Amino acid sequence: MNKTVNINLAGTFFHIDEDAYLKLQRYLDAIKRSFTDSQGRSEIIADIEARIAELFNERVQNDKQVIRIKEVDEVISIMGQPEDYMVDDEIFEDEPQPSYQRKSTASRKLFRDTDNSYIGGVSSGLGHYFGIDTIWIRLAWILLIFGMGTGFLLYILLWILVPEAKTTAEKIMMTGEPVNISNIEKKIKDGFETVSGTVSDVAKNVTDSVSGAAKNVSDAAKKVDFQKQGNKMKSSSKNFFDTLAEIIMFFFKVIAKFIGIFLILVGAFALIALIIGWFSFGVADIVHIPGMDFVNIAIAGNSPVWLASLLAFFAIGIPFFFLFYLGLKILINNLKSIGNIAKFTLLGLWLFSIIGLVVIGLREASEHAFNERVIEKQELFITANDTLEIKMEENDLLRNRYRHDSFKVVNNENGVPTIFSSDIDIIVKSTTDSLATISIEKSADGRNYDKAIARAKNINFNYTLKGNTLQLNSHLSTNAKNKFSDQEIVVVLNLSEGSVVKFSNNTRRYLNHSIASNYVNHYLNVVEDGIECNDCEDDEFDIDVDIPNIKIDENGIEIKADKSSLKINDKGINAESEEVKVKIDSDGINIKSDN
Amino acid sequence: MKIENTKAQMRKGVLEFCILSVLKDEDAYVAEILGTLKDAKLLVVEGTIYPLLTRLKNAGLLNYRWEESTSGPPRKYYGLTETGKLFLKELNTTWSELQNAVNLVTNQKKQH
Numbered sequence: 001m002n003k004t005v006n007i008n009l010a011g012t013f014f015h016i017d018e019d020a021y022l023k024l025q026r027y028l029d030a031i032k033r034s035f036t037d038s039q040g041r042s043e044i045i046a047d048i049e050a051r052i053a054e055l056f057n058e059r060v061q062n063d064k065q066v067i068r069i070k071e072v073d074e075v076i077s078i079m080g081q082p083e084d085y086m087v088d089d090e091i092f093e094d095e096p097q098p099s100y101q102r103k104s105t106a107s108r109k110l111f112r113d114t115d116n117s118y119i120g121g122v123s124s125g126l127g128h129y130f131g132i133d134t135i136w137i138r139l140a141w142i143l144l145i146f147g148m149g150t151g152f153l154l155y156i157l158l159w160i161l162v163p164e165a166k167t168t169a170e171k172i173m174m175t176g177e178p179v180n181i182s183n184i185e186k187k188i189k190d191g192f193e194t195v196s197g198t199v200s201d202v203a204k205n206v207t208d209s210v211s212g213a214a215k216n217v218s219d220a221a222k223k224v225d226f227q228k229q230g231n232k233m234k235s236s237s238k239n240f241f242d243t244l245a246e247i248i249m250f251f252f253k254v255i256a257k258f259i260g261i262f263l264i265l266v267g268a269f270a271l272i273a274l275i276i277g278w279f280s281f282g283v284a285d286i287v288h289i290p291g292m293d294f295v296n297i298a299i300a301g302n303s304p305v306w307l308a309s310l311l312a313f314f315a316i317g318i319p320f321f322f323l324f325y326l327g328l329k330i331l332i333n334n335l336k337s338i339g340n341i342a343k344f345t346l347l348g349l350w351l352f353s354i355i356g357l358v359v360i361g362l363r364e365a366s367e368h369a370f371n372e373r374v375i376e377k378q379e380l381f382i383t384a385n386d387t388l389e390i391k392m393e394e395n396d397l398l399r400n401r402y403r404h405d406s407f408k409v410v411n412n413e414n415g416v417p418t419i420f421s422s423d424i425d426i427i428v429k430s431t432t433d434s435l436a437t438i439s440i441e442k443s444a445d446g447r448n449y450d451k452a453i454a455r456a457k458n459i460n461f462n463y464t465l466k467g468n469t470l471q472l473n474s475h476l477s478t479n480a481k482n483k484f485s486d487q488e489i490v491v492v493l494n495l496s497e498g499s500v501v502k503f504s505n506n507t508r509r510y511l512n513h514s515i516a517s518n519y520v521n522h523y524l525n526v527v528e529d530g531i532e533c534n535d536c537e538d539d540e541f542d543i544d545v546d547i548p549n550i551k552i553d554e555n556g557i558e559i560k561a562d563k564s565s566l567k568i569n570d571k572g573i574n575a576e577s578e579e580v581k582v583k584i585d586s587d588g589i590n591i592k593s594d595n
Numbered sequence: 596m597k598i599e600n601t602k603a604q605m606r607k608g609v610l611e612f613c614i615l616s617v618l619k620d621e622d623a624y625v626a627e628i629l630g631t632l633k634d635a636k637l638l639v640v641e642g643t644i645y646p647l648l649t650r651l652k653n654a655g656l657l658n659y660r661w662e663e664s665t666s667g668p669p670r671k672y673y674g675l676t677e678t679g680k681l682f683l684k685e686l687n688t689t690w691s692e693l694q695n696a697v698n699l700v701t702n703q704k705k706q707h
Contacts, residue, residue, distance in 0.1 A: 010668060011668040012667060012668055031642070035646065039646060039649065039650070040649040040650075040653060043649050044645045044646055044649050047625065047645045047648065047649070047671065048642070048645050050625075050668070050671070051625060051626070051629075051641065051645075053667075053668070054626060054667065057666075057667060077640075078640065078641055079640055079641050079642045080639070080640025080641060080642035080643060081640070081642075082642075084639075084640045084642045084643050085642045085643065085645065085646060
C-alpha cells in the first residue's frame with residue numbers, strides 16, 4: 001500500500017505515489033539549480049514540466065491510474081540527468097558567463113565540518129581546508145593545548161568565528177570541489193548511504209547478536225561493535241560539547257543583551273538631556289531670559305547662539321543616536337534598518353555640524369587675535385607723607401544682588417545691558433618722584449588692532465579720591481554690545497618713596513600680583529624696590545584639617561587609628577600603639593613596651 | 596579527455612542549426628521537434644533542448660504562440676522569425692562549407 005499525492009503539472013492533474021513524487025521533486029529541484037535567472041529559468045522549467053506532463057499522459061491509460069516510481073524513472077531517463085540540461089556556454093560567446101562557471105574554479109573555503117566532529121568540527125574543517133587528514137590536525141591541537149594552552153583559546157576562537165557547513169553547497173565548497181549538480185546529487189546520495197548504512201549496520205548487529213552462531217559472522221559483529229563504539233563516543237562527546245557551546249552562547253547572548261541595554265540607556269539619556277538642554281537654550285535665546293544674555297555676550301564673534309547650539313546638538317547628539325540604535329540592534333535581532341539614506345544623511349549632518357562648530361570656533365578665536373591696551377595716567381593729589389588708604393567701591397547695581405561675582409551681565413541705570421567684570425589688578429610701584437600718580441591700563445581683545453583699541457576704550461572704570469582715601473570701582477563695566485572680549489584693568493599706583501599706604505580688606509582679591517595677602521590692612525612703607533611691612537605677622541596658619549581620625553591645625557598634628565595614635569604638638573611627639581608607647585618631650589625619650 | 600564529452604560537444608554544436616532547420620518550413624511544438632531530432636539520433640535525452648529553445652527565443656531567432664490541443668493543455672508552437680530565417684541561411688552556407696572541409700580532410704587521411 002502506498003500513499004499518493006495529487007499534483008498539478010503544467011495544468012494537468014496526476015495521482016502520484018509519495019516516493020515517486022519526492023523523486024520527481026528532487027529531480028526538478030536539481031534541474032532548477034542548473035540554470036540561472038538570466039537564462040530564463042522559470043520559462044525553461046515551465047516547458048520541462050509541460051513535457052513531463054505529456055510523457056506522463058502517454059503512460060496513463062485512465063484517470064484512476066497512479067504514477068509510480070517506475071514511470072518517473074522512465075521519464076527521467078527520457079529527459080536526461082541534470083547535467084544534460086547544461087549548455088556549454090563557450091559556444092555562445094555573446095552570453096555572459098553564468099556564475100556556476102566561476103564557482104567551479106573557486107578554491108575551498110573554511111567551514112566547520114560538524115558531520116565528522118568530536119567537539120565543534122573545527123579540526124575536520126581545517127583538514128578539508130588544508131587537504132590533510134584530520135588526525136594530524138587533532139594531534140596538533142593536543143600539542144598546542146600542552147603548549148601554554150594557546151590551542152584551547154585558538155580552538156574556541158575558531159569555533160565561534162568559523163561558520164558551520166550547513167547546506168550541501170557549503171559542504172562541497174569546504175572540500176574544494178566545484179559546486180555543480182552532480183556533486184550536490186552525489187553528496188546527497190552519500191548522505192542517504194551513510195544513513196542507510198548505519199541502519200543496515202544496526203540491523204546486522206541485531207541479527208548477529210541474536211544468532212551469534214558462525215564465527216566469522218560474530219567477527220564481523222565485533223568489528224561493527226567496535227565501529228559503533230567509536231561512533232557512540234563521537235556522538236556523546238559531540239553532545240556534551242554541543243550543550244557546553246549552547247550554555248556559553250547563552251551567556252554571551254545575555255552579556256550582549258546587557259551591553260545593548262546599557263547602550264540604549266546611555267544613548268537615550270544623553271539624547272533627552274541634549275534635547276532638554278537645547279530647548280531651554282533655544283527658548284531662552286528667543287524669549288530673552290535675562291540671565292541667558294550671558295551666553296550671547298560671551299560669544300564675541302557675533303555668531304548666532306541658536307546656530308551654535310544647534311550645531312553642538314547635532315555634533316553630540318548624532319553619535320549618541322547611533323549608540324542608541326546599536327543598543328537596540330543588539331537587543332532586537334531582526335530590527336528594521338533605518339535605511340542607508342537616513343544613515344548617510346545623519347552622517348553628513350554630523351560632519352556638517354562639526355565643520356560648522358570649527359568655523360564658529362575659529363571666528364571666536366580670531367576675535368581674540370589682538371590684545372591692545374590704552375593707558376590713562378593721572379596725578380593723585382594727596383597730602384604728602386600722609387597714609388593713602390585704598391578701598392574698593394562696590395557698584396550699587398551689584399551690591400546685595402549677587403555675591404561677589406567676577407563676571408555678570410546686568411542692566412545699568414539706563415536699562416542698557418552691561419557687562420561687569422572684576423578682572424582688575426592693583427600694582428604698586430615706587431617712584432622717586434614726589435608726585436603720586438595713578439595709571440589705569442584698559443585692555444581688550446579684538447579681531448584687529450582697531451577693534452581691540454575701541455573695545456579697550458569702551459571700558460568704564462572710575463575712581464574717586466576723597467581726602468586720602470582712594471576708592472576704586474570693584475568692577476569694570478562695558479556695554480554688552482562690546483561682548484566679552486577679555487576686558488581687563490590694571491591699576492598701577494606710582495607712589496613716592498617714603499609714603500605710607502594701606503589696603504583695606506576688600507582689596508584682597510585684587511592684589512594677586514604684587515602684594516602678599518597678609519599685608520592687607522597694615523600700614524605699608526613704600527621703599528625703593530616695592531613695599532615693606534613693619535608690623536605684619538608671618539603668614540597665618542593656613543592648614544586646618546579636621547576629618548575623623550586626622551586633625552591638623554595650629555596646635556599640631558593628631559592621627560588616630562583603632563588601637564594606635566600619633567600626636568605631634570608643642571610638648572613633643574607621642575606615639576602609642578597596643579604594644580608600645582613612645583614619648584619624646586622635654587624629659588627626653590621614653591619608650592614603654594607591654595612585654 | 597573523455598570521448599563522451601567530445602561527442603556531446605559535437606552534437607551540441609550542430610543542435611541549434613538543426614532546431615532551426617526543423618522549423619524551416621512550418622511551425623512545430625516541442626514534442627514534434629523532439630521527435631524529428633530523436634529519429635535522427637541527434638538527441639539522446641530530451642532535456643537538452645529546453646535551454647536551447649529559450650536561448651534561441653531570447654536571441655530573437657524564434658517566437659512561439661499557444662495553440663489549443665485536442666488531447667490536453669494548450670501547446671507551445673515555435674516558429675522562425677525573419678532574423679531566424681536569415682540566421683539559418685547563413686548557417687546553411689557555413690554548414691556546407693564545413694561539411695566539404697571535413698569531408699576533404701577525413702577522406703585525405705583515408706588515402707594515406
